[in-house]
Amino acid sequence: MLQSTQSVALDASHFELIEAMTDEVVILDATGTIVAANTAWKLFCEENGGDLKSHYVGANYFDICKLAVLDAVVQAEAVLDGLRTALKTGAPFEGEYPCDGPGVRRWFQLNANRMAIRGGPCLLLQHRNVTTRRMAHDDIERAHLQAETFAALVATTGEAILTYDLEGCIISWNPAAERLYGYTEQEALGQSVELLYPQDWPTSVLEYRDQIVAGNLRQFDAVRVAKDGTKRHVTIACTPIRTLSGDIVSISNIHHDVTATRKAEEVRDLVSREVIHRAKNMLSLVTAMQRQTANSAKSLAEFNKSFGDRIQALARSTDLLVDGGWSSVDLDQLVRAQLAPFLHGQDDVVDVAGPPVSLGPQALQLIGMALHELATNSTKYGVMSDGNGHISCHWSHTEKGGLHFHWAETGITLDPSLKKTTGFGSKVLSVLAPAMVNGSAETVTSENTLTWTVTIPAAHLSSPC
Template sequence: MMQNSVPQHPELQSLIDAMKDGAAIIAADGTILWVNDTWRKFAAANEGDTADEYVGVNYLDVCRQSSDAGDELARRVGTGIGGVLSGGEEFSTEYPCHSPTEKRWFEIIARPFGLSDQKYALIAHRNVTSRVEASVEASHAEQNVENLAAIVATMPDAVIAFDLDGKIISWNAAAYKLYGYERDEVIGESIEILYPPNWPAKVSDYIADIITRELRSFDVVRQTKYGDKRTIAVTAAPIRSITGEIIGISNVHRDVTDERAAEQRLRNVLDNLFAFVGILGPDGTLLEANRAPLEAANLVNSDVIGKKFWDTYWWNHAPDVQERLIQACKDALKGELIRYDEQVRIADGRLVWIDFQVAPLKDLDGKIVNLIPSGIDITARKKMVEALKTSHDTFQNLVAKSPFGIYTVDEDFRLAHVSDGARSVFENVDPLIGHDFEAALRTVWAEPFATEAIGLFRHTLATGEPYQAPSSTKIRQDTSEIESYDWRIERITMPDGRLGVVCNFYDLSERQRYEHHVRMLMREVNHRSKNLLTVVLSMARQTARNSQPVDFVERFSERLRGLSASQDLIVKRNWDGVGVRELVLSQMNHLSEEVRDNRVQVDGPEIIISPAAAEGIGMALHELATNALKYGALSVADGTVLVQWNLQQDDQEFSIDWREMNGPAVSPPERRGFGRIVIERMAANSVGGSVELDYDPTGVRWNLTAPLDGVRNKVSALA
């Protein structure tokens, strides 16, 4: 509809279509008459009027509507275009036209022209985004330069720049303060003006290294204008042009003279400690180690630095040692201080004990940034402790196993230690250790001794005055038995540092029982000696009566040897009885070895008989063996003897049997001599039994039967 009123000037359409900027021609009243292709495409891309492309719309009315709504840009554009249509000159202004996805700026240009006596205006919208952005960047760059210059000027560290020939091109106030040179004194001078005499490296070396490695931090020594040498921490970086070309070097110099000196003092202290001190990363990597452990293990830094701590030479000698260290580091990362004793390896594979700990190191925010391991050699201390423990254990064992009784009472008057030798005294005190000592004494001893002993212990504990008691024989409260002791008490310092009392005593009861036993044995020996003498005298008279003078000595000597064999066994057994088997064999000693081993058979259970029974039975066996050797079974080559003994009548009767076999024919003797008296009467009388003697033609048989109580010793027979 609007297109029908548009003047027909096709050349104008062709003209504006050739323009790259979005363009429109408006009439004198502000109505849009023609728009070009760029205008149309922009409208389509930005959700504009795609039906009429704004042709017929009054440009000035749109500006007035936006201006009335408060749009200052619309007011200014409307005024400018109105001026152009009223005969004014060109109008232009920039304005933002941002989309949801990008920022854009445009310049609007309005120029007047006439055609066929009609006034028109050409409105062009030019995209100037790149120009505006460049302008903004330039502004920012200028501001950045100004800001950088201000920063450099006010930095506390010296900032120095030099070109690729080493000539100084920048020098801030901090550089003057550090080195003493005014800016005018050093600009254009070589940076080597700061080098001490005979410094080994040239500036060209540094430049090459900085360019190659891009950025480098290092310590150097530099000299001030006044000859002072300072340790300088340098941070260096290349300076690049807009095109990226390296045109110089920037240095930041910080004076770390005092800091490095302090670090060196600390390092010297650590290196002169024979203790391991190191620094670990959170992952357990060893970052630093002092000199002592390196030297102890014949290592250098490169052997261990950068390795996991548990994989280093000191620790990798045993998997369990490594596992404990790994766990310790994990626990330290939780904020714990871990400490324990461990064996580490040093030179020649030797193991030493260290008191080891690993502690967390936190920053100002409380975050754990490192672990600090340390260790002190305690090998000598360990050996001393082991020696003390061995000594203590030995002493404890000696005390515990001592035949003397030893016990201690602490400051609270409670039993603290009781040796093995003292426990029998307190057998009825339970529990023993920690028991109130007064109550323990009143349990063991009757009055008035209990109260008296309690007072003596308390006095020694209070005053330190020792007490040596006379030999004491007292009645026990708990068992009613009479016991005797020698005892002494004195005050001591207990292991916990407090006072206590130790009692050493010797039980005289056993000694007294022993002395009583000895006296009894002496009486028994005296009694037995008299009996034995009586037997010997009787044996001498009977032997003399039944022997020719020429045979007396031999017969009497034989009988004495038989009696002596029995007595040897009795004495050997400490008068506690004799075994039947050894008694029988002892009475065969006068036989030849061939006869004893091959022609005498001995059989019976092990039974212990009394010394009196051993004398009587032994003499009878001696007479039987002698007769068998002279007249009976042992007098011929094939004769044998069987000696058997056993228990009968429900083990209440003892029986021993002598039987001769395969000997010469036997007949009863025509006269009754001493031998027969021994065989029949003396043997029976010694045990309160009876004897059967049979002179069977096939061989002599002798049997003794007696009540077991008359035969055996106080010790029961063993089957």
């Protein structure tokens, strides 16, 4: 028991009182000077590098608090004000403050009660180590904050997050899951997670559970079905949820919607296959053109000229098809593009008319090739050779929504021997063209007229009428 040689005089009862206490206890006089300290206080000083000679008896406690204020200890100023108020008014003071030692965190609870000694006011200060309780409280606060933060993340994230118990029943369902699948939280909770499975899905929730619990499954792709029946392609990240003792009590899932990505991949694959298919068709067509042109040509020069012209005609049709996204081409645009190289300013000899029609790829190639052959013949033997006569290029819809295309070249004089020609152009008009679209074609010639008609089924029009 330590006592100051100055200040108030204490008797044996005061010493007995503070020695009976297990907390670190000191008595302050009216100026804040420590006038007595018990053994617990002395041991604390010795164990924590304090003043081993005086154990701070005779030092001013208020001054120590002021130094702590200067050291930016947040609670020090409140403690100082509380002690002064208790000394002045007699109102008890209680507070907590940090008192860290070398490499260790500590918290103390301070209780101050005024007492009279020889008629003078003094303070009895009890210091109780509450580090364990305070750290537990801080841990709880931290866990609560983490839980609140996690709950906020789950509530606000754009990813669908759901949790189900070991029987597969949904026990949590965030707003993003509602947006993805259409079920409200009230509708989803308590339901089996298989509520989202397609009818023929091969893996049950319990099979998934066993793989996840065993640590064999962390992520997988799946198809799930929304409330309105829409199928969703999702990548599912999964993890078991454990108690503090390590027992698994539920499974957490994060569903990342990859529907748009999967559809884009399907479109890409479809386009790739379509490009390959069309390339093969184009090569077959060019091969047939090459073979038939070679059969009818009388010289290499004639072959080169005829084959080159036909390739150019095919290229013009293909350019229009590319501009139309390989889906459709306006018939009027095609006719004018194919005839333009042959007219040389004689636009008035051709009458082009018909309702709006969008041609599919096969119909486009058919009519494009036919127009080239017809215009080539006209340049050699018909209207485009001398400007005499007239060409009408008209079309209309059939009763079944198909296309009836009609070329009529009138006012011309045809050599009777041309009626018997069996060259490539003739085959395009009579055989190859209708075969490409499963339609029908007819060529009729007389002394002063040539007509060619073709009927194309609605399936080869982009917007059948």
